[in-house]
Amino acid sequence: MEIKVINKSAHTLPQYETIASAGMDLRANISEPITLKPLERAIVKTGLFIELPIGFEAQVRPRSGLAAKKGITVLNAPGTVDADYRGEIGVILANLSNEDFVVENGERVAQLVIAKHERAEWLEVDELSDSDRGTGGFGSTGTK
Numbered sequence: 771m772e773i774k775v776i777n778k779s780a781h782t783l784p785q786y787e788t789i790a791s792a793g794m795d796l797r798a799n800i801s802e803p804i805t806l807k808p809l810e811r812a813i814v815k816t817g818l819f820i821e822l823p824i825g826f827e828a829q830v831r832p833r834s835g836l837a838a839k840k841g842i843t844v845l846n847a848p849g850t851v852d853a854d855y856r857g858e859i860g861v862i863l864a865n866l867s868n869e870d871f872v873v874e875n876g877e878r879v880a881q882l883v884i885a886k887h888e889r890a891e892w893l894e895v896d897e898l899s900d901s902d903r904g905t906g907g908f909g910s911t912g913t914k
Contacts, residue, residue, distance in 0.1 A: 771823075773884070778858075779817025781876055793831060793881030796861060804873040806865035811845050813860040814879050822853040822884070829883040830861055836879070841867025844880050851882075 777783055784794035798804075799817030806812055822828060830849035836842040845862040861880040865871045873879060903911070 771826075771884070773823075774821040776819040777817060778819070781817070784818070784882055793883045795833065795878040796830070796859065796880045796882050798861075798873050798875055798877045798879050800873065800875050803875070806842070806863060806871045806873065808865055808868050808870070811862060811864040812873075814863050814873055816859045816861065818859045819856060820851065820859065821856065822851070824853045825886060825888075826853055827851060827885055827887055828859070829885055830859070831881050831883060833878060833881055840871055841865060841869075842871055842879075848883070 775783060779797065779799035781797045781799065784796055786794055796816050796818070798814045800815065804812050804814065820828065828851035830844055830847070830851065832843040832847050843864050843866060845864040849862065851859060859882075863873065863879055
């Protein structure tokens with residue numbers, strides 16, 4: 771699949787690191803470092819602008835290494851870039867650790883996954899069919 775992209779960053783385009791990678795790393799495109807104190811958040815710009823085909827979205831997700839090692843996550847994970855959005859891709863980073871975290875220019879801050887999606891059409895009814903789960907919600911299927 772080809773996706774139109776404008777790269778106004780000082781960095782190369784995101785790429786898949788392995789043959790089986792689902793996501794491509796997004797890099798910070800910032801003029802000076804951003805310090806995230808514990809529990810702070812910031813929008814980190816990437817310098818990337820994309821044009822997705824209708825029926826696709828780009829999902830902005832945390833990088834597992836940053837989350838596990840540094841407590842850095844994408845706050846609205848996954849963030850969605852819609853097919854009709856033409857603005858710069860930004861990443862809402864949050865620091866869930868107890869230490870300051872400094873975002874440097876060019877640092878890989880998130881990953882981008884391109885995903886197909888469907889559009890739903892609501893069909894209002896008076897009742898729903900039965901299922902084994904029924905109305906059981908949070909935790910209703912057990913822990914083991």
